[in-house]
Amino acid sequence: MSRAxxxxxRRRDLDGIDRGRRRVVGRTSPRYRSRRRRERAxxxxxxxxLVTRSREQARPLVEALVDRGFDVVARPLIxxxxxxxxxxxxxxxxxxxxxxxxxxxxFVRRRTGVLPQVAVIGPGTAAALEDAxxxxxxxxAVHTQEGLIAAFRGLPEPPRRPLFVGAEGARRVxxxxxxxxxxxxxxxxxLVPADLPDVDVVLLLSPSAARAYARAGGTAPVLSIxxxxxxxxGDAGLEVAAQSRSSDLGGLVDCATAWRASLxx
Numbered sequence: 001m002s003r004a005x006x007x008x009x010r011r012r013d014l015d016g017i018d019r020g021r022r023r024v025v026g027r028t029s030p031r032y033r034s035r036r037r038r039e040r041a042x043x044x045x046x047x048x049x050l051v052t053r054s055r056e057q058a059r060p061l062v063e064a065l066v067d068r069g070f071d072v073v074a075r076p077l078i079x080x081x082x083x084x085x086x087x088x089x090x091x092x093x094x095x096x097x098x099x100x101x102x103x104x105x106x107f108v109r110r111r112t113g114v115l116p117q118v119a120v121i122g123p124g125t126a127a128a129l130e131d132a133x134x135x136x137x138x139x140x141a142v143h144t145q146e147g148l149i150a151a152f153r154g155l156p157e158p159p160r161r162p163l164f165v166g167a168e169g170a171r172r173v174x175x176x177x178x179x180x181x182x183x184x185x186x187x188x189x190x191l192v193p194a195d196l197p198d199v200d201v202v203l204l205l206s207p208s209a210a211r212a213y214a215r216a217g218g219t220a221p222v223l224s225i226x227x228x229x230x231x232x233x234g235d236a237g238l239e240v241a242a243q244s245r246s247s248d249l250g251g252l253v254d255c256a257t258a259w260r261a262s263l264x265x
Contacts, residue, residue, distance in 0.1 A: 046070075047260045050199040050220070052077040052209045057101075061203070064253045070260075073197045077212035079189040082106060083168065088183065089113040095138075095162040097121075097148065097174055100206070103166045104128035106185035119162075121148060122226060122247035143226045143247040145173035152178060167208075171228075192216050201241065201259065203252060207232030214238055223259060225252045 048071040051058050055076050065072045080102050090096055091113035098104050099121040105128055120126045120136040122143035129136060138155075140147035152159060164170075164180040168187040174180040190212035202222045204210045207229050213222070214236035221239045224230040226247035233240050242259050244251040 047201065047256075047263070048073060048197075048199045049256060050075055050197060050202040052202065052213060053205055054078055054080055061205075061249050061253070064249060065256065068253060068257050070256065073199055075193060075197060077191050077193070077216065078206065078208050079191055081187050081189060082109075083184055083186055084110075086110065087112040088165065088185070090116055090163060093161050093163045093181075095119055095159040097162055097164045097180060098125050098129065099145065099148075099164070099166045099170065099174075101125055101128040102186055102188075104132075107165050108132040108134065110185070116163075119148060119152070121145070123251070124225070124248035127248060144228055145171055148174060149177050190215065201256065203256065204229050204233055205252070210238060211236050223252065223255050 046069070049065060051061055051065070051072060051074045053061060053074075053076065055074065057080075058074050058076070062072050062074055088107060088110045089112050093116045095117050096107070096115075097119045098107055101124050104120075104125050108129065115134070117137040118129065118134060119138040120129065122139065126136040126139055138148075138151055140151035142150070159178065159180075162174070162178060162180040164174045164178075164182045165185050166182070168184040170182070170184070172182065175182050188206070188208040190208055192212065192215055196213075196216055196218055199220050202213060202218060202220050203225075204213065204222050205225045210222070210224070210229055210233035214233075218238070221241035222233055224233055224240055224243045226244060230240050230243045242255050244255040246254075
């Protein structure tokens with residue numbers, strides 16, 4: 001599953017265009033290789049990884065993987081669409097529950113009114129809110145809606161009027177078991193590319209990406225960012241090689257690094 005590397009690998013921008021002295025390359029499936037790995041000997045093991053995130057969100061993950069010496073192919077399998085520009089007034093709610101970085105971005109963009117306490121599903125969502133100056137008050141040990149339910153049940157007082165913001169079609173565990181009001185902020189479109197690149201492993205950051213990869217006929221092993229993505233990948237018939245210990249980009253990069261090391265052992 002590994003490949004022999006030769007020469008000095010190159011690194012390219014997400015839009016597929018080399019900057020400055022870099023040459024223009026194809027836009028369909030840009031590849032990235034780290035210049036920082038000049039010490040890599042000819043014949044060293046190079047793992048080719050597919051990043052399935054939408055292009056505008058892929059850069060931090062691509063750069064982190066490149067810095068670890070991966071040969072990265074970016075092929076978006078999902079597209080995020082905002083559902084409205086109307087303000088989201090949180091006045092009167094005692095909790096807002098955010099279950100994805102995309103939901104966090106949309107919430108920050110549209111939020112108005114008094115900010116109540118904020119619960120997040122995992123560290124990736126917490127980081128997206130922190131970037132906008134919002135600190136999470138609650139994050140469960142298990143990064144699922146069920147984990148959030150358990151975390152709320154451990155509080156001295158249960159939420160009285162929680163607002164759950166997320167993707168259209170999101171699971172309704174928080175609605176059914178916590179009585180949360182649900183407001184969809186965005187929808188996810190699953191993309192089916194004409195073909196898929198030949199890779200050693202695929203990184204999946206959402207259930208939607210897992211379903212899209214399966215629908216496209218993908219057969220490579222996958223690495224999942226968290227439990228809900230793992231469940232969706234399994235339901236879609238994909239081989240889940242490993243799951244990130246932490247549901248954020250850093251955890252997923254660490255997971256990919258550990259998986260690569262396991263190939264050499």
